[in-house]
Amino acid sequence: MLTAEQNDELTAVEAGTRMGEVLRRYWYPVAFARELAEFPVKRVELLGEFFALWRSPSGRYGIIPEPCPHRKASMAYGVVEEDGLRCPYHGWRFDTDGVCTDQPAEKDNTNFQNRVRATAGKVEELGGLVWAYVGPDPAPLLPRFDVYVMDGFRDIGWADLPCNYVQIMENAVDPHHVEYLHGRYFEFIGAHEGFTAPASFGKQHQRIGFDAFEYGIIKRRILAGASEENDDWKVGHPLVFPYNMRVGGGGIHQMQIRVPINRTTTRFMLYTVHAPEGYEPLEQPAVPDYEIPVFDERGRHVVNYVEGQDIMAWCTQGPITDRTTEHLGRSDIGVAMLRKMFKQQMAAVENGEDPLGTVREPHERIDLPCEKDKFHAGGAQFALDFCDMGSTRFSPMLDTIRKVHLSAADRVVKDKAAGRPSFTPEGGIGTATLTPGTSAQVDSE
Amino acid sequence: MIGDRRFAADADAHRRDQPRYCPACATALDLASEFWEGDERRFYCWCASCEWTGEVTTTGATALGHEPEH
Ligand code: FES
Ligand SMILES: [Fe+2]
Ligand SMILES: [Zn+2]
Secondary structure, three states, X not given: OOOHHHXXXXXXXXXXXXXXXHHOOOOEEEEEHHHHHHOOEEEEEEOXXXXXXXXXXOOOEEEEEOXXXXXXOEHHHOEEEXXXXXXXXXXXXXXXXXXXXXXXXXXXXXXXXXXXXXXXXXXXXXXXXXXXXXXXXXXXOOOOEHHXXXXXXXXXXXXXXXXXXXXXHHHOOOOXXXXXXXXXXXXXXXXXXXXXXXHHHHOOEEEEEEEEEXXXXXXXXXXXXXXXXXXXXXXXXXXXXXXXXXEEEOOEEEEEXXXXXXXXXXXXXXXXXXXXXXXXXXXXXXXXXXXXXXXXXXXXXXXXXXXXXXXXXXXXXXXXXXXXXXXXXHHHHHHHHHHHHHXXXXXXXXXXXXXXXXXXOOOOOEOOEOOOOHXXXXXXXXXXXXXXXXHHHHOOOHHHHHHHXXXXXXXXXXXXXXXXXXXXXXXXXXXXXXOOOOOEEEEOO | OOOOHHHHHHHHHHHHHOOOEOOOOOOEOOEEEEXXXXXXXXXXXXXXXXXXXXXXXXXXXXXXXXXXOO
């Protein structure tokens, strides 16, 4: 349990709040690159504030707060020009540094222009996403996590969810829920709707463990029939502080992204890279995205796929879950640990330090630890369950993705017969990066 | 209402410097709308009691004369 004040502090996203100041130290995906190719200016809500994001004809991105400094008309309806974004109302123009470079109706006066500077953020494109940083200078570097730069076939499922992002992050340090929400509950829904839920999701947890590391928390589990030697324990996978989780297995690599749009809305994204052993590279000029269903036509949650089950759990906890009346158990130790991490980072930012996972070193890519043999289900089986039972079922790319996995499996057989190694895209560190069990561990056997 | 935090200093300066009383009849002004012209801050003022209307400009300690044509 937390007090109401502590819950309020933990879940805030707004500027001037302790947590809001922590969140403003990170880069966030705020658009799909294809959106700005379709129309070059977009209204963006991030951390409880509105912005105008634009892309110039030559491909330069800019982001400034939505209200025009003149008389507050929306810059998101602005005119995109090579030299900046022009307000639709009276034509004041701002460049990517936020400098006002034109006030058509005023006498030339740089002093007035200097006084109406729009605070500009920074924008970069990576992996088919447009990323923005709207915090204080000096901006950290955009972390080039493996999924955004690796070889493989991509798609992005997404939905805007009516709940605070912290409860979604608490799910990322909650291994036990898999066995019920995606095991027992899935089986129950399947029995009523006439399908068979994947068996590997219902395996019983015997031990869970959590280790803090430089980008967040590594989560580990030992399932029935496995040991400390299995990837699920030895390698695990990380919560990437403060708003991501890196998962994968069976030749699939994924970042689950949870962007705090405002206090009670979260943009959930499943950034997925299909990169099995034997992968035969496919051209992808743009990364396709698709909206995943949250509610059915009767307003009930869609619960016959894995992420729909998670979404149901997150949303039914309430717009901001009431932590003053919750009842955590020992198995929720990861949740408690995450709350500590949030608090530590609030203090760090107040002390003028960079919060956890701030990247200032130039780098090509950052590989994150992630188990390859998930739920010791066997690679290909996990990949097929993933396609049929998860959000990929709704992807316009579903057929192509199945083919990617099936032809890769074929390829591996052929390569083996011919005695040559198969190409496997590099992504995720599939070996232990830390000695397991250092921070918190719970046995349930 | 949460203000536009970018311009909080301008809002403070406005609150601090706005003329408060009518220079003609000394009742509280009904309007002191600030605008910027070149380097100057100006307040367009109106008194509802006596209908006085005028612009007030802050100058600080500096007094400027005009520069003749040369
Ligand atoms: S409101 Fe933007 S130029 Fe007037
Ligand atoms: Fe889940
Ligand atoms: Zn008067």
